[in-house]
Each structure stands twice: as structure tokens, then as C-alpha cells.
Amino acid sequence: MPGCASPPAMKVLITGGAGFLGQRLARTLLAKGSLGGQPIAQLVLVDRVAAEASDPRVTAIAGDIGDVAVMRDAVAGADAIFHLAAIVSGQAEEDFDLGMRVNLDALRLLLDLAREGGRRPRFVQTSSVAVYGGALPAMVTDDTPLRPSSSYGMQKAVGELLVGDYTRRGYVDGRILRLPTISVRPGKPNRAASSFASGLIREPLNGEATVCPVSLDTPLWLLSPRGAIDAIVAGAALSGDALGSQRAINLPGVSVRVGEMIAALEQVGGTQAVARITHAPDPAIEAIVCSWPAAWDTSRAARLGFRGDPDFLSIVRAYAEDELGAAK
Amino acid sequence: MPGCASPPAMKVLITGGAGFLGQRLARTLLAKGSLGGQPIAQLVLVDRVAAEASDPRVTAIAGDIGDVAVMRDAVAGADAIFHLAAIVSGQAEEDFDLGMRVNLDALRLLLDLAREGGRRPRFVQTSSVAVYGGALPAMVTDDTPLRPSSSYGMQKAVGELLVGDYTRRGYVDGRILRLPTISVRPGKPNRAASSFASGLIREPLNGEATVCPVSLDTPLWLLSPRGAIDAIVAGAALSGDALGSQRAINLPGVSVRVGEMIAALEQVGGTQAVARITHAPDPAIEAIVCSWPAAWDTSRAARLGFRGDPDFLSIVRAYAEDELGAAK
Numbered sequence: 001m002p003g004c005a006s007p008p009a010m011k012v013l014i015t016g017g018a019g020f021l022g023q024r025l026a027r028t029l030l031a032k033g034s035l036g037g038q039p040i041a042q043l044v045l046v047d048r049v050a051a052e053a054s055d056p057r058v059t060a061i062a063g064d065i066g067d068v069a070v071m072r073d074a075v076a077g078a079d080a081i082f083h084l085a086a087i088v089s090g091q092a093e094e095d096f097d098l099g100m101r102v103n104l105d106a107l108r109l110l111l112d113l114a115r116e117g118g119r120r121p122r123f124v125q126t127s128s129v130a131v132y133g134g135a136l137p138a139m140v141t142d143d144t145p146l147r148p149s150s151s152y153g154m155q156k157a158v159g160e161l162l163v164g165d166y167t168r169r170g171y172v173d174g175r176i177l178r179l180p181t182i183s184v185r186p187g188k189p190n191r192a193a194s195s196f197a198s199g200l201i202r203e204p205l206n207g208e209a210t211v212c213p214v215s216l217d218t219p220l221w222l223l224s225p226r227g228a229i230d231a232i233v234a235g236a237a238l239s240g241d242a243l244g245s246q247r248a249i250n251l252p253g254v255s256v257r258v259g260e261m262i263a264a265l266e267q268v269g270g271t272q273a274v275a276r277i278t279h280a281p282d283p284a285i286e287a288i289v290c291s292w293p294a295a296w297d298t299s300r301a302a303r304l305g306f307r308g309d310p311d312f313l314s315i316v317r318a319y320a321e322d323e324l325g326a327a328k
Numbered sequence: 329m330p331g332c333a334s335p336p337a338m339k340v341l342i343t344g345g346a347g348f349l350g351q352r353l354a355r356t357l358l359a360k361g362s363l364g365g366q367p368i369a370q371l372v373l374v375d376r377v378a379a380e381a382s383d384p385r386v387t388a389i390a391g392d393i394g395d396v397a398v399m400r401d402a403v404a405g406a407d408a409i410f411h412l413a414a415i416v417s418g419q420a421e422e423d424f425d426l427g428m429r430v431n432l433d434a435l436r437l438l439l440d441l442a443r444e445g446g447r448r449p450r451f452v453q454t455s456s457v458a459v460y461g462g463a464l465p466a467m468v469t470d471d472t473p474l475r476p477s478s479s480y481g482m483q484k485a486v487g488e489l490l491v492g493d494y495t496r497r498g499y500v501d502g503r504i505l506r507l508p509t510i511s512v513r514p515g516k517p518n519r520a521a522s523s524f525a526s527g528l529i530r531e532p533l534n535g536e537a538t539v540c541p542v543s544l545d546t547p548l549w550l551l552s553p554r555g556a557i558d559a560i561v562a563g564a565a566l567s568g569d570a571l572g573s574q575r576a577i578n579l580p581g582v583s584v585r586v587g588e589m590i591a592a593l594e595q596v597g598g599t600q601a602v603a604r605i606t607h608a609p610d611p612a613i614e615a616i617v618c619s620w621p622a623a624w625d626t627s628r629a630a631r632l633g634f635r636g637d638p639d640f641l642s643i644v645r646a647y648a649e650d651e652l653g654a655a656k
Contacts (some may be wrong), residue, residue, distance in 0.1 A: 096497065134573060145473035146489075149573070154493040158486050161474075165482040169424065245462060245477070 009041030010034075013078040015065050015110065016085030017045025020185055021126075023052065024229050025082060030055050035080055036122075036237040046074050047085065066106040068113070075113040080122040080236055081172075083110055088192035089130055089288060092152035103155035111162060115171035123163060123172035124236045126179050127248065129221055131157040133291040140293040142250050142300050149291040150193075160248050167240075167247055175243060177235045180223040180253030180308075183261075184319035193288035197222060200258070201265050201316055204273035205324060213282035216259035219294030223253045223308060224315040226322070231306055242304060252298040252308030254315065264313045268320055337369030338362075341406040343393050343438065344413030345373025348513055349454075351380065352557050353410060358383050363408055364450075364565040374402050375413065394434040396441075403441040408450040408564055409500075411438055416520035417458055417616060420480035431483035439490060443499035451491060451500035452564045454507050455576060457549055459485040461619040468621040470578050470628050477619040478521075488576050495568075495575055503571060505563045508551040508581030508636075511589075512647035521616035525550060528586070529593050529644055532601035533652060541610035544587035547622030551581050551636060552643040554650070559634055570632060580626040580636030582643065592641045596648055 012029060016022040026045055034040055045051035046061045053060035063070030065085050075081065085102065092099030107125070114121050132140060133149030146157040160176050167174035185198040196213050197220055203210035223231070231251050243249075266274045298306070309315050340357060344350040354373055362368055373379035374389045381388035391398030393413050403409070413430065420427030435453070442449050460468060461477030474485040491502035513526040524541050525548055531538035551559070559579050571577075594602045626634070637643050 143473055145471055147574070148489070148493070149496065151493055151497065154489050158489050161476070161482050161486050161489075165476070165479050168477065169479065246475070 007038045010038045010079040011042040011044065011077050012040050012080045012082070013044045013046065013074055014082045014084060015046050015106075016083075017060070018047035018049050018051035019084060020187060021182070021225070021228060021232070022047065022082075022084050024225060025084070025232055026051065026058070028229050028233060030057060032233075035233070038079070044074050044078070046070065066101055066109060068109060071109055071113055075110065076117060077119070078114070078117070078121050079119065080124070081110065081114060082124045082232065082236065083107060084126055086126070087152070088190055088195075089128070089150055089152035090193045090195070090285070091191035092155060093150050093193070093288065094191075096151055099151050099155055103152065104158055107159050107162060111166045111172060115166065120170060120173055122236055123166075123174045124232060125159055125163050125174060125176045126232070127156045127160055127176050128153065128178060129180060129292045130288075131160065131178065132293050136293045139295050139297045140250065141297045142246060142248060144293075150288050164245075164247050168245065173240045174247045175235045175238060175240075176248040177231055178248060178250045179228055179231070180221040180251060182225055182228050183220070183222045184315060184323075185225060186319070186323045193285050194220070196285070197261070200261055200277060201319065204265055204276040205269050205320060207276070209276050209278065212258065212277050212279045213285045214258055214289055215281065215286070216257065216262070218258045218286070218289060219255060220258065220261070220289070221253040221255055221292070221294060221296060222312065222315065223251060224318050226318055227307075227309050234306060238304060249301050249304065249306070250296055250298050251306055252301050253296065254309050254312050255294055255296065256312045261312055264316045267313060268316045335366045338366045338407040339370045339372065339405050340368050340408045340410070341372045341374065341402055342410045342412060343374050343434075344411075345388070346375035346377050346379035347412060348515060349510070349553070349556060349560070350375065350410075350412050352553060353412070353560055354379065354386065356557050356561060358385060360561070363561070366407070372402050372406070374398065394429055394437060396437060399437055399441055403438065404445060405447070406442070406445070406449050407447065408452070409438065409442060410452045410560065410564065411435060412454055414454070415480070416518055416523075417456070417478055417480035418521045418523070418613070419519035420483060421478050421521070421616065422519075424479055427479050427483055431480065432486055435487050435490060439494045439500060443494065448498060448501055450564050451494075451502045452560060453487055453491050453502060453504045454560070455484045455488055455504050456481065456506060457508060457620045458616075459488065459506065460621050464621045467623050467625045468578065469625045470574060470576060472621075478616050492573075492575050496573065501568045502575045503563045503566060503568075504576040505559055506576060506578045507556055507559070508549040508579060510553055510556050511548070511550045512643060512651075513553060514647070514651045521613050522548070524613070525589075528589055528605060529647060532593055532604040533597045533648060535604070537604050537606065540586065540605050540607045541613045542586055542617055543609065543614070544585065544590070546586045546614070546617060547583060548586065548589070548617070549581040549583055549620070549622060549624060550640065550643065551579060552646050554646055555635075555637050562634060566632060577629050577632065577634070578624055578626050579634055580629050581624065582637050582640050583622055583624065584640045589640055592644045595641060596644045
């Protein structure tokens with residue numbers, strides 16, 4: 001009875017599945033129970049450490065995503081792959097070999113294993129504003145040339161070219177989401193050059209001191225964790241035809257200067273929160289962050305159905321709600 | 329006595345050193361005896377087959393450029409590296425794994441070995457018009473976004489990003505020369521999608537039949553072998569400061585349609601030469617060739633001192649002179 005048959009159940013893989021975005025994505029997919037109308041039968045989470053796996057649909061694998069022995073079973077039969085694992089910008093700049101191994105070689109392995117299976121899985125790759133750099137036009141669009149000025153940005157740009165060609169050849173059905181800087185991330189600072197964009201809000205709201213390493217007029221392009229997860233799920237559900245041959249999408253963000261972020265912090269946490277910030281410019285971080293563009297035309301993303309956050313104050317309030325139990 | 333000391337002698341490496349461009353480059357460098365004012369003490373030619381090595385300065389190595397055992401000695405101590413070895417466009421499209429291994433993995437190995445030595449060698453990488461594709465602006469400049477629509481073009485674009493970042497980090501001093509299609513190449517047809525751009529002239533002038541796989545109004549962007557060698561030598565001699573962070577240069581070419589090429593053939597070889605061409609469109613070749621741009625702004629290359637050929641007729645005459653002994 002064609003037309004009445006249930007859609008086949010899917011296997012979904014998330015790399016970086018124990019990480020901040022990976023865990024949230026896993027919870028969201030499990031709660032939805034499906035992706036693009038197909039039920040999720042199995043969700044494989046690969047990461048260096050074992051991810052949370054109380055749901056019977058979850059298989060958690062602890063291992064190196066660059067290790068073919070770890071990855072072969074993880075990828076086999078996958079209908080959708082979310083590749084979130086990465087060495088972040090600051091660390092990839094400091095440790096070039098580690099960045100190349102994780103951000104480039106592991107992606108290549110993943111693409112080759114996906115291709116071997118012959119299932120042409122949906123392949124969602126997160127990318128970054130760091131693919132841009134140098135002299136930028138007044139407004140960055142999906143078609144602005146990629147001229148990274150960090151090794152992380154280079155690795156992400158190379159990844160975009162790889163996913164693009166594997167897609168063109170029919171090996172995977174790729175979609176590349178260029179995420180704005182995620183803010184406010186919960187948890188600890190990491191070694192991303194943009195880590196301060198979360199710390200500046202998170203630490204003061206948690207009663208802790210924090211350092212602002214850039215000047216107040218530094219522009220940032222931000223997306224909340226909720227917004228990032230919504231975009232990643234929407235990106236996987238999009239039809240490939242809607243994307244055509246340009247598989248990379250600049251996601252909508254909030255354009256804000258550091259001074260405005262601190263003003264939003266004051267609205268939510270008061271002057272005592274702002275007083276926990278000390279200012280100590282770090283030229284290495286400033287150099288990386290200032291190479292990223294600040295003004296964006298994301299009309300293509302809007303046409304494809306992506307929505308960002310309304311403003312930075314909403315982002316801070318959502319953080320307080322999700323992580324601090326405010327307004328619950 | 330500073331200022332009176334002789335410049336130190338150089339070791340120069342050419343990959344693809346037994347190939348068409350590699351052999352010509354080797355002969356040119358040996359005849360010049362120096363590069364950027366420094367005498368050439370040793371010229372290493374690596375290729376799958378042993379290159380011609382009658383000059384005492386030449387060391388010919390036959391081996392796989394992807395093999396670290398072959399490449400370690402070849403790269404050790406090199407002050408300038410010309411990376412010409414590649415799997416050509418048509419073959420890279422047909423055999424994806426071979427193209428990835430040679431056009432991407434071998435480049436990576438070469439860059440890593442160059443980096444290990446800590447000498448920051450000049451690194452000349454030939455690239456291609458195939459890095460472009462999709463909807464192109466009316467005029468392509470050095471800053472037009474790279475959107476390859478072939479695996480060869482993707483591999484070359486990835487190579488540009490790698491050389492750019494290895495240069496930024498101070499591991500090599502890279503310069504990327506985007507060569508127009510080389511015509512007229514002597515010898516046999518190869519598996520480049522653009523192979524016909526030489527065969528169309530070469531075979532008729534040699535009294536042989538040839539097939540034109542594209543329509544007469546197909547635009548091409550061409551450079552003679554002499555022009556290519558001049559550009560490669562000039563590219564190596566340029567100061568890195570003149571290039572800044574944008575290490576890729578679109579070299580000047582001659583913009584010509586296939587019909588005009590045949591008219592030039594008629595001028596040099598007469599109607600009997602033109603009669604040796606049969607027309608049989610090949611959609612696979614047309615698809616690749618038509619994805620390349622035809623109109624170029626090469627003013628940056630001109631400012632950097634690069635000169636192309638005056639017109640296609642001169643190219644055909646130079647071929648007849650160099651290869652057929654005409655006008656000698």
C-alpha cells in the first residue's frame with residue numbers, strides 16, 4: 001500500500017555528542033522523536049568521553065573521531081550525520097597539528113566513511129564566521145569570498161569545500177551552517193578566541209569575576225544556544241533542492257558591540273554583575289576576533305526559513321532562564 | 329665584509345619534474361643558473377619516472393610524491409619548491425581517490441616537510457581557473473569567491489587555503505599562480521578536460537586528425553608554455569611583501585573562443601590543417617570547461633610584473649617555432 005507505509009526509521013550520528021551543542025541537539029532530537037518526518041530509531045553520540053545515554057535509542061561511543069576503528073561502526077547505516085566535533089579557534093591556532101587532525105582529517109574520514117556506505121546521508125557541518133577575514137565588504141553575504149586569517153578558519157573553509165564537492169558528487173547531502181559566535185554558553189570558558197563572549201555574561205551572573213580581553217566597541221555576531229540548536233535541526237530538515245549547489249549558509253545572528261552586551265548584563269544582573277568584569281586587552285584574541293565580519297546580509301537564510309534571536313537582551317534572559325532557573 | 333659576501337647557493341625542488349612544465353622549468357632554471365639573485369647549487373626533480381639529469385646540478389628522483397620516504401630527502405634543505413605535480417582535471421573527476429591523494433594529500437605532505445625543516449622555503453603552487461565555477465561576475469578578479477564545480481577545482485582551492493595558512497604561520501613563503509589553460513602543449517593528449525585546447529592546434533599541425541569536443545563559441549583563457557614558465561619563474565622571484573596576505577594571483581591570459589583558435593590555426597597551417605578537425609561535442613567536457621570563467625581582470629598580476637601572450641596567433645606561431653622547427 002504505497003502512500004500508507006510508515007516512513008523508514010533513521011539512524012542519526014552526532015560527533016561531539018558529549019559536548020555542549022551535541023548534548024542539547026541529542027536531547028532535542030530525542031524529544032522530537034523524528035527528523036524531517038522520519039522517526040529516529042537510533043542516535044549514536046561519539047565523543048572523547050562517553051555521552052549521556054539513558055535513552056534506549058542512544059548509543060554512546062567514547063573514542064577518537066579520527067580513528068577509523070571507532071568511526072566505521074558509528075557511521076555505518078547513518079541516514080543523518082551532525083558533525084559538531086572541533087578543536088576551537090584559539091586552540092587550533094596554538095596547536096596547529098591538533099587542529100589539522102581534528103578539524104580536517106577527521107572530517108575527511110567521516111565523509112569517506114559516509115560515502116562508502118552509499119546511502120548519501122544528510123551531512124550537517126557546522127562552520128564559522130572565522131572562514132572570513134582580510135578586507136571585507138561592508139555587508140557579508142553567503143557569496144563573500146572566504147579568506148580566513150586563522151588556522152581554525154582555514155580548516156573550516158577547507159571543510160566547506162570538501163562537503164561541497166562530496167555533495168556535488170552525490171556522496172553525501174551536505175549542508176554547512178556558518179554559526180555566529182554562540183553566546184551565552186553555559187559551563188566553563190574554553191579555548192575559543194570568542195570564549196569571552198559567553199564569559200562576560202555567564203561569570204558575572206554566576207557571581208564570578210571575568211576578564212574582558214577586547215575593547216568595548218568590538219563588534220560581535222551572536223546566536224544563543226537555543227537558536228543554534230533550532231538552526232541545526234532546521235538545516236538538517238531542509239531539502240537539498242532548496243540549497244542548490246551553494247551548500248553554505250550564514251545563519252542569522254545578533255550584531256552587537258561588547259559595550260552593549262555589558263549594558264544588557266546590567267539590565268539582567270544589575271551593577272554588581274557589571275562590577276565583576278575587569279578589562280585587560282589581549283592582542284592575540286583581539287587580532288582573531290577583529291578579523292571576523294560584523295555586518296551581515298542573511299536574507300538567503302531568512303528565505304530558507306532560518307530565524308535568529310530578536311536581540312542580545314533576549315539572549316541573556318534565555319540564559320538566565322535555562323541555566324540559572326530565573327523566571328521558571 | 330657584509331655586502332661583499334656571495335649570496336648563498338640554493339637547493340631547488342620541482343615536483344612533477346619529469347613532466348611537460350617541470351622539464352621546461354628545470355631547463356630554464358639551469359640556463360639562468362640562479363633564482364632571485366641566488367645561484368642554484370642543486371636542482372631536485374621528483375616525478376613518477378626519472379627526469380632527465382645530465383646536468384651535474386640535477387638530482388632526479390623517481391617515486392611517489394605522496395610517499396614520505398621519497399619526499400623527506402627531496403625536501404630537506406630546499407630553499408625553493410615548485411609544486412607542479414598534479415592529477416589533471418578530467419582524471420581527478422573520474423578517479424576521485426587518486427585526485428585526493430595526489431592533489432591534496434601529497435601537497436599536505438610537502439608543506440609539512442617544508443615546515444619541519446624550518447627554512448621557510450619559497451613555495452610556488454600552480455593553481456587553476458577550475459577553482460571558479462557557478463554564477464560568476466562579469467569580470468573575475470583575484471578576489472572573486474572560489475566555488476569550484478569539479479573535484480580538481482576543489483582540490484586546487486583547498487590547496488590555496490593550505491598554502492595561504494602555512495604562509496601566514498611562517499612555515500613557507502607561498503605564492504599561488506592560477507594558470508590559464510596551457511596551450512599549445514606539445515606531446516600527447518592528456519586527461520585534462522582542457523586537453524583539446526592544445527590538441528586542436530597540435531594534431532593538425534602535426535598532420536594528425538583531432539576531435540573538437542566543445543562548440544565554436546566556447547570561451548577559453550589561454551597561456552603559452554613559454555608564458556607559463558616565465559610566470560612561474562617570476563612568481564618565485566617576487567618578494568612576499570609585494571603579495572601581502574593574498575598569495576593567489578590570476579595570471580594574464582589570452583581570452584579566445586574555439587572558433588578564433590581554429591582561425592589562427594588556418595593562418596599558420598592552412599585549410600588542410602583545419603580539415604583535420606572533426607566536431608563531436610562531449611557533454612562531460614563541455615560541462616567542466618563551461619564552468620570556468622572567460623573574462624578576467626588581471627590588473628593585480630600586471631602590477632606585480634606578470635606579462636601574458638599578446639594574442640593566440642602568437643601562441644600558435646611560438647608552438648610552430650619551438651616544436652616544429654618553423655622559422656628557425
